[in-house]
Amino acid sequence: LREHEEFTKVKNISTIELGKYEIETWYFSPFPPEYKDCVKLFFCEFCLNFMKRKEQLQRHMRKCDLKHPPGDEIYRSGTLSMFEVDGKKNKVYAQNLCYLAKLFLDHKTLYYDVDLFLFYVLCECDDRGCHMVGYFSKEKHSEEAYNLACILTLPSYQRKGYGKFLIAFSYELSKKEGKVGTPERPLSDLGLLSYRGYWTRVLLEILKKHKGNISIKELSDVTAIKAEDILSTLQSLELIQYRKGQHVICADPKVLDRHLKAAGRGGLDVDASKLIWTPYK
Numbered sequence: 001l002r003e004h005e006e007f008t009k010v011k012n013i014s015t016i017e018l019g020k021y022e023i024e025t026w027y028f029s030p031f032p033p034e035y036k037d038c039v040k041l042f043f044c045e046f047c048l049n050f051m052k053r054k055e056q057l058q059r060h061m062r063k064c065d066l067k068h069p070p071g072d073e074i075y076r077s078g079t080l081s082m083f084e085v086d087g088k089k090n091k092v093y094a095q096n097l098c099y100l101a102k103l104f105l106d107h108k109t110l111y112y113d114v115d116l117f118l119f120y121v122l123c124e125c126d127d128r129g130c131h132m133v134g135y136f137s138k139e140k141h142s143e144e145a146y147n148l149a150c151i152l153t154l155p156s157y158q159r160k161g162y163g164k165f166l167i168a169f170s171y172e173l174s175k176k177e178g179k180v181g182t183p184e185r186p187l188s189d190l191g192l193l194s195y196r197g198y199w200t201r202v203l204l205e206i207l208k209k210h211k212g213n214i215s216i217k218e219l220s221d222v223t224a225i226k227a228e229d230i231l232s233t234l235q236s237l238e239l240i241q242y243r244k245g246q247h248v249i250c251a252d253p254k255v256l257d258r259h260l261k262a263a264g265r266g267g268l269d270v271d272a273s274k275l276i277w278t279p280y281k
Ligand code: ACO
Pocket: 104, 105, 106, 148, 149, 150, 151, 152, 153, 154, 157, 158, 159, 160, 161, 162, 163, 164, 165, 183, 184, 185, 186, 187, 188, 189, 190, 191, 192, 193, 194, 197, 263, 264, 265, 267
């Protein structure tokens, strides 16, 4: 019922201000009732508190002492940093992030308890502070082997490779946990495109380097990508044959090269050696 209500609700907030950006919103987000008549909201880009008026935000900025997301910096490479925020320890921040994210996420219901999630917030840092580019959330304990619940790149930063960076990061965490992972379903159109792109590139690169036969299980072990996702990706690339009741990878070098060319640019890579992190216990 809640889901249905959400789908039938009209978009309320149509614009937000966040850092130096003014952003048009995409979908309804369930802000508290006192914000229901607002057309525009003003966010503090660091603590993500939101306000109805620009003057309130200006006043807030003079006293807000946060310059990065509250939490541990677990990755830094050049100007890119990733912060891990525990939804239980930083409840208000996590809730604000969910309200903000829902403005760009259609199918997701964000009524879950933020206590149960960790939030990985990607920032571009300069001398003024760490500016949020996007984030993904992850359940502290997932029974379904989900390694990512929601992913967002803020519209001002989209199509620059940050989405695939966030996805790659989620798999680096899974590798450290020694587990395979998969994103929570359903995926949005843009989510599916980004995942397909990521899976395709990672798998093609391994197949290209690998000599001899390799199984889906082996691919899964080195990439932390769930076997089903590997199978569906390779099937869509027509690299799978069904022989004697088994799926077999048939990686003809010419076909691989053709696909690799079509897969386009690799984008931003995660440097796993710069990740300082231990799994949540
Ligand atoms: N049109 C066509 N293809 C696109 C577009 C677009 N507007 N945006 C992304 N893609 C595809 C492309 O194939 C792109 O690869 P390419 O640039 O090499 O061709 C690929 O997706 C990934 O692009 P990135 O730049 O790495 O990703 P981006 O930073 O734009 O983030 C994301 C992708 C996170 C899905 C973003 O579009 C977004 O935040 N969308 C709104 C929220 C959303 O839908 N999230 C996923 C929900 S599902 C879930 O959370 C489990």
